[in-house]
Amino acid sequence: xxxxxxxxxxxxxxxxxxxxxxxxxxxxxxxxxxxxxxxxxxxxxxxxxxxxxxxxxxxxxxxxxxxxxxxxxxxxxxxxxxxxxxxxxxxxxxxxxxxxxxxxxxxxxxxxxxxxxxxxxxxxxxxxxxxxxxxxxxxxxxxxxxxxxxxxxxxxxxxxxxxxxxxxxxxxxxxxxxxxxxxxxxxxxxxxx
Amino acid sequence: xxxxxxxxxxxxxxxxxxxxxxxxxxxxxxxxxxxxxxxxxxxxxxxxxxxxxxxxxxxxxxxxxxxxxxxxxxxxxxxxxxxxxxxxxxxxxxxxxxxxxxxxxxxxxxxxxxxxxxxxxxxxxxxxxxxxxxxxxxxxxxxxxxxxxxxxxxxxxxxxxxxxxxxxxxxxxxxxxxxxxxxxxxxxxx
Numbered sequence: 173x174x175x176x177x178x179x180x181x182x183x184x185x186x187x188x189x190x191x192x193x194x195x196x197x198x199x200x201x202x203x204x205x206x207x208x209x210x211x212x213x214x215x216x217x218x219x220x221x222x223x224x225x226x227x228x229x230x231x232x233x234x235x236x237x238x239x240x241x242x243x244x245x246x247x248x249x250x251x252x253x254x255x256x257x258x259x260x261x262x263x264x265x266x267x268x269x270x271x272x273x274x275x276x277x278x279x280x281x282x283x284x285x286x287x288x289x290x291x292x293x294x295x296x297x298x299x300x301x302x303x304x305x306x307x308x309x310x311x312x313x314x315x316x317x318x319x320x321x322x323x324x325x326x327x328x329x330x331x332x333x334x335x336x337x338x339x340x341x342x343x344x345x346x347x348x349x350x351x352x353x354x355x356x357x358x359x360x361x362x363x364x365x
Numbered sequence: 366x367x368x369x370x371x372x373x374x375x376x377x378x379x380x381x382x383x384x385x386x387x388x389x390x391x392x393x394x395x396x397x398x399x400x401x402x403x404x405x406x407x408x409x410x411x412x413x414x415x416x417x418x419x420x421x422x423x424x425x426x427x428x429x430x431x432x433x434x435x436x437x438x439x440x441x442x443x444x445x446x447x448x449x450x451x452x453x454x455x456x457x458x459x460x461x462x463x464x465x466x467x468x469x470x471x472x473x474x475x476x477x478x479x480x481x482x483x484x485x486x487x488x489x490x491x492x493x494x495x496x497x498x499x500x501x502x503x504x505x506x507x508x509x510x511x512x513x514x515x516x517x518x519x520x521x522x523x524x525x526x527x528x529x530x531x532x533x534x535x536x537x538x539x540x541x542x543x544x545x546x547x548x549x550x551x552x553x554x555x
Contacts, residue, residue, distance in 0.1 A: 204438060208431045216426035230427065231539055235512045237434045241441060268541055284410045294417040304421065318385065319418040325387050344381040347414045 189253035197244055208237055211254060214321055215261045221316040222265035224305050232268065236261035251330040258321065258331040262313050269309045283348055290354035303353045311346035314339055372397055376404045380411045437510050499531065511539040 187193075189210070195203035215236050220229035239260050240247075247256055284290075293299050304312060310332070317323045317331055325343075329336040376397045382388040398404045502517035515535035522532050 201435070201438065205431070205435050208434050208438075212426045212431050212434070213423060216430060217423045220424035226427065227540060229424070230430065230433075231512050231541075233426065233430070234434050234437060235516050238437055238441065238513050238516055241438050284407070284414075291413055291417070294414075297420070297422065300417065300421065304418075315418060316421075319415075319421050320423050325382070325385065340382060340387075343385070347381065347411065347418070350418075351410070351414060
């Protein structure tokens with residue numbers, strides 16, 4: 173029957189989670205539990221990188237899954253489920269950061285500078301983590317989605333609801349900014365967590 | 366260093382896309398970089414940065430995280446399936462009208478800042494939905510599910526385009542001091 177469209181037909185055909193999402197919409201909670209287990213690492217990692225501490229990360233990651241569950245009816249499969257939950261958790265994180273501090277995006281041109289010490293500093297994972305954590309939130313989100321979650325520019329654009337050109341600029345500026353910060357931190361001991 | 370050459374500027378704008386495997390016209394880029402020592406050494410820096418960032422360690426969720434999420438989910442209502450073709454035309458029209466009224470209410474409030482111009486129907490639709498959300502939120506709060514509570518309170522606020530004391534308190538309880546302060550400030554401002 174033409175008028176009986178299955179929920180899965182609105183899902184992206186190449187989304188590996190299409191079947192789970194369809195089952196979930198039919199009220200199968202176990203299907204959602206599978207989605208949570210499958211994507212908990214991604215969602216928690218983004219929350220942790222954005223919030224900077226474990227307590228807020230767990231609250232934000234849990235809130236993201238709850239939002240995903242309650243908003244499944246609005247999910248039209250224009251992107252994959254994974255990209256969609258990345259979008260939800262990133263936006264929750266950016267919202268929670270917004271009120272705490274407004275870190276302005278850098279509009280001027282940034283380059284890597286002439287100090288090569290950043291390469292040495294980058295070897296220390298804690299120093300690198302601190303430098304990433306100090307990035308403006310929008311830049312940090314783009315870097316985390318690219319390097320931790322291995323999303324393509326197109327997927328990052330969908331997750332952050334930004335034009336692809338802006339994503340490119342964010343990533344480019346974030347990397348150059350990191351080189352500058354890391355060069356400045358070379359030889360300094362990282363802060364104790 | 367600022368490149369003066371047009372070709373170098375073009376190549377420079379493509380460094381990150383190239384390193385990330387997102388550049389389509391690789392042939393021109395590669396031939397330019399092979400011929401230009403300055404661009405070659407700069408590209409090498411971007412490659413080193415990207416490689417270093419690939420080493421960022423993913424943070425694993427704490428033990429029992431998925432179970433805690435599902436415990437919170439079990440307190441929620443079952444989501445309604447998205448089935449556009451099953452909607453009868455009369456319901457579709459009703460939903461479209463309700464959505465249009467809500468959007469109208471939102472823009473009327475935001476752009477004109479004169480509540481008198483918000484249609485009573487739109488306010489009523491938004492208000493009923495917000496009341497339900499607040500009831501849910503209070504229920505979550507009473508069960509100690511703070512994350513779900515502040516989420517529901519915030520949704521209710523967004524529907525009514527306001528900042529409520531409940532939301533601010535829920536944020537505070539959830540440890541989001543900044544968000545709480547922001548809501549309190551909004552309340553004071555209004």
